[in-house]
Amino acid sequence: MVTSSSLVYLIGLPLFGAVFLLLMGRKADKWGHLFATAMSAGSFVLGLLHFFAMTNRSEEERPITQTLFTWIEAGDFKVDAALLLDQLSICFVLLISGVGTLIHIYSISYMSHDENRRRFFAYLNLFVASMLLLVLGNSYLNLYVGWEGVGLASYLLIGFWNQKPAYATASKKAFVMNRVGDMGLTIAIMIAFATMGTVSFDGVKEAVDRVGTPTLTAMGIMLLVAAAGKSAQFPLQAWLGDAMAGPTPVSALIHAATMVTAGVYLIVRSNFVFDAAPTAQLLVVIVGAITLIFGAIIGMAKDDIKKALAASTMSQIGYMIVAAGLGPAGYAFAIMHLLTHGFFKAGMFLGAGSVMHGMNDEVNMRKYGGLRKMMPITFATFGLGYLAIIGVPPFAGFYSKDEIIATAFNSGGAQGIILGSVTLLGAVITAFYMTRVMVLTFSGKPRWDDGVHPHESPALMWLPMALLAIGSVTAGYLFTQGEALVHWLSPLFAKKGEYDELMPHSVVTVLAITAVIIGVTAALMKYQFKSVDSVVPTDVSLATRLARNDLGQDVVNEALFMRPGQALTEGIVAIDERVVDGAVRGIGAMTVGSGATLRRTQSGYVRSYAALILLGALVLLAGIWVVTQ
């Protein structure tokens, strides 16, 4: 039986792998990837053991903690480095280590020609360790360590091929935009510390009643900022598309299945804060809804297969954020969609990697076409993921998305109608752009460049894809069977309030399926039954042009943040140089000057030295005499 004392090894194994491989250097090149995979797999097996152990315990006894050491102690304030494994974190542990291990396996083959493969695997292990720490920390401060760790790993992996300046820039962009979000988390922690005197989840949960709503609202908004940064939500979404510069397994693991969902985790984990701060909760919903549509629109116009998938990720996380913002009614569904999304989106990214692998690293879908026959396995696994994401029953995405749409409609009043419509509209667009990806890639006539010979990827690559595809097919059914996941998670959240069912669940299901049919049909009309140009058409509508440019997100960022930011730093530098440095230099010059003047007393003549001593003696005498009188 596994006990709480083994929790540390969940993180320890991959962390050891990362440190060990980085320290070993080139010596470990031959077997480093296997070692890293074993570490990740070990973590997964341990996670499974913990999961089974947890299911055997009664509901109250399920959460377990392991205190590692006292981290910070200052007066009354004490933070332990402690790990908490409860019903929520075990879901993440299994997702992270499970999908992580599959992606390790996939990368063995995918990265086999890269001479820095060992370093890549070390970073992957570092990521897995940090992400596990993020979800296992028992306080905001412990979470923060993992939060920064995944940011670092993400930065290292996006810029893994940093010999290309554009890739290095992309990693920097991701890092900087994440920092904006991190600042939100920092402030949230400070608010907790200042007003509640504690930063642990339990402590904050208890303290919620003691502090006023304005405090909680502020903390909630800051947590939302943090979530938006990590999860690429409006208005901090711009980095995710560029993050696709990293190797494709990285995109699958970090920028689809796990790290980008950390924001959802943060909000769900902080449910007690948001439940008590309706304003913050409303903002969460708004941010999610905007991103949901925003990402979907961008996804419609992207020709780069990875960027199309990235836009889709953004949009799907929008769904999760909306669900998380709907309070106790939605938390479980947010997590459910997160898990199913983890399967199908990771599977599709790996599929995209497989396609690129066969197409000489081409990412432009307009240069694909007709790959169905050349890559049957990739087509099949990708196709299953496709069916899952657009929400065709009985695939995974259908269940989770359906629940979110229903919860949105039923959140009541005008908000319910607007949210329901938005999520439905999102479903239409999702169906459209995913069908577009599918058709452009696997169907139609080949539009390949000369000298490209598509071929199926080796087993080491398609096996993980197949396993993920199984997840994409079955996960949704398993989670909703007897409301398994909802019951599993419910002890962690407040009781759902009673609400009027605006729309019966069956109606929502029909609506959702209709939305899918509309989206798929529109896409088929446009791409399947017409020939597709391998050159990007230029005579397109303004809307398309906008969507191609990510709805101007970079322009906005530049105008709103970058230029004023640069002006500010330049101004500060000028002030620093003229005023601060000027003062310092002035004092310095004055000091040097006085030193030089005093130096003249050092004439070198022994007679003047003796005179000085005599003078000194007399002054001493006079001094004492004056004091005495």
Place this chain on the structure above:
Amino acid sequence: MSTFITPVLNYAMLAPILVVLAGALIGVLIEAFAPQRSRSSSQLLLAVFTLIVALLALIRTRGTYSNKVAMNSVTFDGAGYLLQMSILIIALIAILLLADSDKFAAAPTAAPGSDEERQAQAANIRVTEIYPLTLFAIAGMLLFTVSSDLITLFVALEVLSLPLYLMAGLARRRRLASQEAALKYFLLGAFSSAFFLFGIAYLYGYSDSITFAGIAAAITGGAANDVFLLIGISFVSVGLLFKVSAVPFHSWAPDVYQGAPTAVTAFMAAATKVAAFGAMLRIFYVAFAGDVWQWRPMLTAVALVTMVFGSLVAISQRDVKRMLAYSSIAHAGFLLSGIIALNKSGLDATIFYLFAYGVATVGAFAIVSLVSDSSGEVSDLNRWAGLGKRSPWIATSFAFLLLTFAGIPLTSGFVGKFAIFSAAYESGNTAILITGVLSSAIAAFFYIRIIVLIFFKDPVEDGTSVVIPSMYTRITIVASLIITLVLGVFPAPVLDYITQTAFFLR
């Protein structure tokens, strides 16, 4: 006819001093009779052996304290034990630098540039009188810190000073500067000794006693003529302040530090400071403590001026040895704060500071002796530019020692400054505290400027290079670095030991 009283001597307690004196005398014999070839090594061996034996003899006396040793003229107590220990350890590190005997004049008695000197140089004569001279000086220093009457104090002062005057004139290169330094040191030393002696006379006149205890009793009694006491304290202070190079009695220091052979400067700067401050601690804590309200303002003023002056003038120095001289002046100011505090923590802090500063100083001068060109040591700071690129290890070591002088955390200098300023604060002397911290900031400026010069300026191509250190010099530098680092990172055991041990028998 008065009866002759047989002096009773406690040989066990006097053993460290006697051992060093014996070693010095044997050294003189070696110099006279041993063949030229083996002199250098046997002298070094003898000196190191003597110091180790003295150290062991000192450790044997641990825990046995008495103020009746040698007819009440010498007091062995905790503070004396620690100070003697510091002097012996520092001397042990510093004496290894003397092993590079090509740094010393071949024929010290010959006029610079004379035929006699040229012949001596051509014959490659190495003179090793410096070892017995150093041992004599060490014996004087050991006695200086435990003297408890004014006559013994004066004798010890002269025993330690006279060899130093000679040693300063022994440089092999730039002999004129070296001899000028020696003569200046001697003349000014004699001048200040005269003040000292004058002060002793007044103190005797005031208290009718030459022992510290007698003076203390007279001050407590308070009946005698205050003017005598006032003049006595002032003039005795002049003699001591001269030795520790406090402003305005500092003017010899830069010239002597620069002119003397670097190895001698290292020993002089470190060990003399411990001895002189040790004696000063004793006389002010034991003899003059009752009169503190009279001398404290005077000494505070001296300390303030010394700190500020030393720090300011150090900035405009172009010569590394002069820079270190002014830095030592500034440090004298900081150390004075410990004496002025006149409390237990002031005593502890001063002893710690003395030891830490002494060790670091030896290391710094050892490194200075390595930077050279074909004609000898290069002490011009401009030519040190870019040293970090050519000799990263030496440059890093020097930078570390500079950081110690600047009092940057994780070095012994920080711990020492912190302790001594805490003691000053405890005694309510905020003027010292504020000025001390400000001058530390000024001082940090020039230390760090040198670090910048060494590491971030391009080297000048003028043949300045670092000679490969001999084994002895290497031991000196490494020992100094290790002690400095250990005292900086784990100061607690040493501080605790000092706190437990340091006290004055009155």
